[in-house]
Amino acid sequence: MPPRGVKKGSKRARQYEHIKASEERRGVSTGRAKEIAARTVQKERARHGEARESSKLSREDISSGRRGGLRSHRGAGGRTRDQLYEEAKDRNIRGRSKMNKAQLQRALGSRS
Numbered sequence: 001m002p003p004r005g006v007k008k009g010s011k012r013a014r015q016y017e018h019i020k021a022s023e024e025r026r027g028v029s030t031g032r033a034k035e036i037a038a039r040t041v042q043k044e045r046a047r048h049g050e051a052r053e054s055s056k057l058s059r060e061d062i063s064s065g066r067r068g069g070l071r072s073h074r075g076a077g078g079r080t081r082d083q084l085y086e087e088a089k090d091r092n093i094r095g096r097s098k099m100n101k102a103q104l105q106r107a108l109g110s111r112s
Contacts, residue, residue: 006041015041016040020037022056044063055086081104088104
């Protein structure tokens with residue numbers, strides 16, 4: 001079942017099913033495959049103006065397909081500095097605007 005806001009039979013519904021099946025073939029659990037597919041489809045909807053609301057990061061960040069291509073076979077690229085900054089903002093970490101990527105990672109206690 002595609003994510004909320006996606007009509008059955010639409011391009012995004014087919015995209016969701018394709019991504020989900022692809023992830024399951026790679027050995028990812030069904031639940032995780034659904035999550036990955038839904039997040040990817042929602043991001044693409046936001047990038048193309050199909051969603052009611054979208055974050056600045058969703059609109060301006062590189063596309064999911066491009067990111068996958070860039071980060072494949074290069075080891076752990078992790079999240080971008082902007083993604084780390086957004087999480088730091090959500091957690092209300094002080095001084096985040098002056099931090100670089102490594103400092104944000106340490107402040108968040110993450111390995112990415």
